Amino acid sequence: MDNGPPVRRLADWDHDRLVAFADRFETPLYVLDRERVRENYRRIDSAFPDAEVMYAAKTNTGRAVLESVLDAGATIEGAAAGELQRAIDAGADPNDLQYTAVNPPDRELEYAVDLAAEAPGLTITAGARDTFDRLEALGYSGRVAIRVNPGIGTGHHDDVATGKHAKFGIPGDDLPAVADSVRERFDLVGVHAHVGSGVLGDEIDEHARALEVVADLAKGVEPIEFLDVGGGFGVPYREDTDPLDLDRVADAIRDAVAGVDADLKLEPGRYVVADAECIVTRVNTIKEVGSTVVGVDASLATLVRPAMFGAYHPIRNVSAPDREATPVSVGGPCCTGADVFCTDRPIARPERGDVLAIGMAGAYGYDLASQFHSQPRPAEVAIDGDHVAVVRRRETIDDVTRVERSG
Numbered sequence: 001m002d003n004g005p006p007v008r009r010l011a012d013w014d015h016d017r018l019v020a021f022a023d024r025f026e027t028p029l030y031v032l033d034r035e036r037v038r039e040n041y042r043r044i045d046s047a048f049p050d051a052e053v054m055y056a057a058k059t060n061t062g063r064a065v066l067e068s069v070l071d072a073g074a075t076i077e078g079a080a081a082g083e084l085q086r087a088i089d090a091g092a093d094p095n096d097l098q099y100t101a102v103n104p105p106d107r108e109l110e111y112a113v114d115l116a117a118e119a120p121g122l123t124i125t126a127g128a129r130d131t132f133d134r135l136e137a138l139g140y141s142g143r144v145a146i147r148v149n150p151g152i153g154t155g156h157h158d159d160v161a162t163g164k165h166a167k168f169g170i171p172g173d174d175l176p177a178v179a180d181s182v183r184e185r186f187d188l189v190g191v192h193a194h195v196g197s198g199v200l201g202d203e204i205d206e207h208a209r210a211l212e213v214v215a216d217l218a219k220g221v222e223p224i225e226f227l228d229v230g231g232g233f234g235v236p237y238r239e240d241t242d243p244l245d246l247d248r249v250a251d252a253i254r255d256a257v258a259g260v261d262a263d264l265k266l267e268p269g270r271y272v273v274a275d276a277e278c279i280v281t282r283v284n285t286i287k288e289v290g291s292t293v294v295g296v297d298a299s300l301a302t303l304v305r306p307a308m309f310g311a312y313h314p315i316r317n318v319s320a321p322d323r324e325a326t327p328v329s330v331g332g333p334c335c336t337g338a339d340v341f342c343t344d345r346p347i348a349r350p351e352r353g354d355v356l357a358i359g360m361a362g363a364y365g366y367d368l369a370s371q372f373h374s375q376p377r378p379a380e381v382a383i384d385g386d387h388v389a390v391v392r393r394r395e396t397i398d399d400v401t402r403v404e405r406s407g
């Protein structure tokens, strides 16, 4: 089966089709390519032939994405009750789900315990002693994994280098004692660590060192069924960044965990969906103020990563890609200086009415979209070859106000 090229750039999307979608479905609009989701999943799954490759649902919980990864053979990891529910709605067998409980509210733990009563194959991962106590108090005695914090991590931004954060996992030194106490009360099946995000290039070596620490810790609590090394596989947001060398990563991870007598599990998120979705947005304002400021209808409510992480997203004038490139700033309709997608970036000179595409929007895109400024969230269209379907309708202002009452 064709696993596709290692990265799909914005230039590789069919520009005429994106412009036609903008005309037909209005903007801003998310455009998802289901086949690209399946290709990405198959590529990473083939690089780890002996491992179980789950998909981390929080990255993009759209129904079309979950159906696509399930089609490609993935199982699903969810870090919230709603994610598990949506995985089941998309056709996942609840016995194959893994629930990662991060500071779980009571109702979320109760949801998982109720689900496990019907689906004993479900695994619950927890990273705090009292989460295990709460599971016991709910009468749970099934499959659990312990999330461990090796104290080091890698990634493109401190907020996502989760290995460094005490919020996540049991400190490595405490693992043996916690494992003993957990084994007395539950079916301890695994050790889990998610130690970074957006790992690319030479960061792989640092990531592998963190996983060596995790592997040593996991060895100390054998027998276990699996060692889950999380996600964190990076994607090249910038046009001049090389895609991840999957074979090198697979070798590094295999070497790091070689000493552990357990099956390997992975749970990539970003890698599976980032380049499978873009946003199309229309230019509504052009202002010459020494520099050129381009106003579009997408905003930080549509895609928050640039405002939140200073993230780079490629932008292309898909209406007129051959026009001469000129440095422009592109911003949306929110009244905050943070609502800017790029500053002084060369883009084929935009004119009012042009359609711009914002690339690499599939990961932490729609799921972090908000109704800030009372903006209805955008529609989403999924393509699969020639097939086109609106998989999320555009919200209306009524959707924004629906839950409110006068007190």
Ligand SMILES: *Cc1c(COP(=O)(O)O)cnc(C)c1O
Binding pocket: 056, 058, 059, 077, 079, 100, 194, 196, 197, 198, 230, 231, 232, 233, 267, 268, 269, 270, 271
């Ligand atoms: C977010 C998350 C992932 C996916 O991380 P990526 O960097 O998107 O691959 C995997 N596992 C857990 C527990 C997560 O919270």
